[in-house]
Amino acid sequence: MPVRIVNLKVNGVDQAFMAKPETTLLLALREQLGLTGAKRGCAQGACGSCTVLLDGAPVVSCLVPAATVDGSAVATVEGLADGQELSDVQQAFIDGFATQCGFCTPGMIMSAEALLARNPDPTADEVNEAISGNVCRCTGYAPIVSAILDAARRRRDRAGQEATR
Amino acid sequence: MTLLYGRGFASVNYPTGMNLGGDPSQALIHATTMGGFVISLSSVDLGQGLKTVVAQCAAETLGMPMEQIIVDTADTDTGPHCMGTFASRGTHRVGNAVIMAAREAREVMLQVAADELEVDAGDLETDGSGYVRLKGSPAKQIHISDIALAAHFKQGKSISGRGMFLKERSYPVPETGEMDPDSCQAHACTVADVEVDDETGVVTVLRLHNTYEIGRALNPAMATQQVEGGAWMGVSHAIFESTEPYYPASRAHGPVDFSEYLMPGSGEIPEQTSVILERPSSNGPFGAKGIGEMTANAPIPAIANAIFDACGVRLTTMPFTPESVLRGLDALRDGA
């Protein structure tokens, strides 16, 4: 069975691993690089638990053959915090009681990060659309949407403070 | 196109725990050298927050701050028996077991402290910040880390406790069904407001107004998570979910993934207003009742009743799909 060496920049760090044909980006992250934040909830692209940023764009990593993204940059939930300093989205999820079982949380947070990177001031409905590929079975979504809107506010406030500094 | 609006009501109760073969859970608790308290369980946290709420129960009972509590759970080699996480039993059963274990440990803790302070244990109290102190003379106090050190290195004592909760098995009388099936009952009432599209049969749940009586909200934020997430599941059951969309006529077209298995997305969530009432149960931990399961139940009939209120279609089969609404509307129009 042909095996390739695949190079990725993962959370800013150069990584190389061996990929079999069936090795998806998700399995490579989880099983070869030890980054288990992205979850396998369906392997069908329909639950969003495996969402990571591929060259800045959120993708369902379960549907990406690892060999096809050689040389790309990948961001996962593990790379969001700066040491002990959580990202605004992570902190807003904590403060807003926006997690229950936590299985969807990493994917949900990556979708939220991607939204806020593109749109710093989203409406609630834009948040709804942005997380429509992320299934949560516990919370009923409302606290998640609130947390993402709250994170956007925090980020804008901080940007405002830095601008006036 | 006409959008029709309706309101529906439902009220329910729900049993805590079960009567199946007895309903036990056990807990062990012990202090570490520096006065951390490890709660050993085999109970499972499904995301409802059991690990947090039992730590609260232990902290309250011990009179210690939350930071002192460590929960070690779900290893069958180290944790004592727990029946499992189901039947709205986790908080009630495990909470009770933890309280019992914590009481026993607290007694030892106070005795060790009493020996160190050379006072009577009965005159001691905890202040919730980590100190055990003499009632009326707060200056005479000792920190839990010193108590634990003394227990381990001077007094040769284990600050520990065992807790068990058992709801004994109740055998239903075959002829009449006489039985004792629960420990207590929680309650809920839902008012649902819906919108019905009279051309497509699509039902939109606009608002849910809920009151829940849950005995005691041990953690109001997590209780809110439970009731509002559960109500969402009720909406989902009511208007979307089925593993056999053509039940019972055919088993074909069963959904195989999250695309086909329909649930409301965040674009379909109703506005929820929730109020919590507390009538502490006599046998619950600090009066708490089980609420995990009840929360999905009242929204379903409330939505069915609201659909009738909106458009005159009585739906008696779950889920209430656009097709079932539209067939009902067509029948009304044909009959008119």
Place this chain on the structure above:
Amino acid sequence: MARIDSEYFRDERSSDFTVIGTAVQRSDVLGHVTGRTEFMEDRTFPNLAHLKIHRSAHHHALITDVDYSEALKVPGVLRVITYKDVPENWYGVLRLIGIGPDDEPVLAEDRVLYKGEPIVAVVADSEAAALEGASKVKVTYTELPAVLDVEEAMLPETPVIKRAGTNYFVYEGHHARRIRFGDVEAGFAEADHIFEYRYSSAPIEHAPTETTGCIVVPQPGGRLLIHSNTQAAFFTLDNTALTLKRPFTDLQVKGGTVGGGFGGKVDVMVEPLACIAATMTNRPVKFVYTREEEMQVSSPRAAERIYIKDGVMNDGRIVARKIMLYVDAGAYARHSPYGATKAAAHLPGPYTIPNVYADCHCVYTNRTPSSAMRGFGVTIADFAIESQMDQVARALHIDPLEFRLRNAYRDGDVKAHRKVASGTALIEVIQSTAALVGHELPEEYRAMSSSTPRGAGA
């Protein structure tokens, strides 16, 4: 956060707590938002083998031949497991507490009772090889007529699909879990109005975001360590040991962090086979349901069919309620016999009715076996009861909340299962919700109280 209305039950809820009643942050949340929470599948083991299942293609059939020779030829396939490799192939999840019969095989023997029933397990070096191997198993069937309707299953002329001889669970000699309270026929005779309606539901999946699964790791001393996302660690351990016919001390279950359960992870479906595979290969073995298996093969919430007949007086008092309830257990019992009992205990709902008659049937059909799910035995009954309440209230032109309040159970009332009610609060949740939406109730209904005995005051 939900508002706590402390006006209700003021005298009963006096408290002096420090930690209880405060919004302490979840202890697991930091792990959740950083991706560090360790779920079952987040553990990786060298030399891990994978298990996949070949499943029944038919609802009901005799198995005439199983040929797995092609599966063994697939590169990477290590072992094929059939029922002959399962030490105690017949089980029932409730046998620990003496509830039988052990009516379900771990792997099918001479017949299958539902589409998707496991027949052969294939263990391989990779998931892909295990899938390939499972697909290469050839099963030859003789199809039998399938029974797919609960009421049809109960008819004497319907073929019996179960070894035990009936298409329903037998409750101490009865075809249903019974509730008999008062004299329901006398109640109907006395009533001013009779209302009878039918309700039903389709099966529902728990749909947790994390599928059911386990990883079994042979330990240096010969024990098996089971990393599982079970909802009940000892329940899983004890049942697995019984199936393996191994000492209970041979097994250790670790879990406790679960990506959603909702009742779907209490059936002990994956651990026994993974243990057998780990023992045969002496390698760590992972058996995790695919999403399709989770959606279509794992137990759903049972479909139910419920008939409710009410006798009601002109003033809105319900004087008799008769309920015929049918739980579609699917092909095997699992927790359904208990679910029907739980349903019976819930009847006639949170109302005090002097004459109650119920038969709660646990019926077998050739469908995916159903089992516990959030609100087990109650959720669908509540749909039926509360729809019934609405229909009756409308027919009698009584306000829907007043109709419920008039019949609401209170402390001291005797329930249909003859337990005296205490700690009730139905009246108050209705009053509170009415206030929440501005639904006006007359003074006599606002003055009602759960702790005031029926007939006294109000």
Place this chain on the structure above:
Amino acid sequence: MLTEVHVPDDVSAAVRLLAGGATAIGGGTCVLPWLNDYASPPTELVSLRRAGLSGIRLHGDTVEIGAATTLAQVEHDDRLEDLNAVVRSIASTPVRNLATVGGNLFARQPHGDLAVALVALDARVTLVDETGSRELPVEELTNGAGLVTTVTFELPRPGTFRYVKAARRRYNSASLVTVAATVTEEEGTVTGARIALGGVGPRVIRAHAVEAALVGQELTADTVRAAGEAGRGEIEPADDAYASAWYRTRVFPVHLRRALLGH
């Protein structure tokens, strides 16, 4: 079983591999779900990710979209306002960042809403195989026709393109009925109509009978209702997990009207 994943750098290499029996993927969002969880015959994949087929070019009013352009690129391209909404009705953001324009042409119904829109826009594809390249209307495209390299169409005149997708959920839900239409009117009378339907058949349906019923008419509730009745004869809906054939047939005229009249 997946036996190899090729990532060729140019179209000719891709074509050679496909001629050898390999399967092309754009984003892989249709093929990978199957390969991940189900046994399959030995399969070699050819990913078009690096084959130089990505990009959106406008020459005057002529739009040329490379087959490997993602749906997300279309979604965020201001020049393609009519298609922005079409694309947003398909799947979810993390899928649209993978799924491609070319791939969507082959998506199984009730998916493939972009293909519905492209048929209504009279789009053409360029196909390449070892014998050379040729053009084909999207409407006539079938599996195995060759490698799609580009999709070309004329930008519709402002206000002439209509699109409605009815689904069980607002976002990320397969089609019950998709209506895409390019309708030109002069002095209140329909002079041309090109209407495509999704969700109501095993493939994208070009609604000839609906078109015929509308041309020469004013767009009114009555004429659109008549067109919908005419269209019932050319749709072939099926039962699936989302809705029954009965339901799709029943509400098809409603959504046709909502697409054409806006209410």
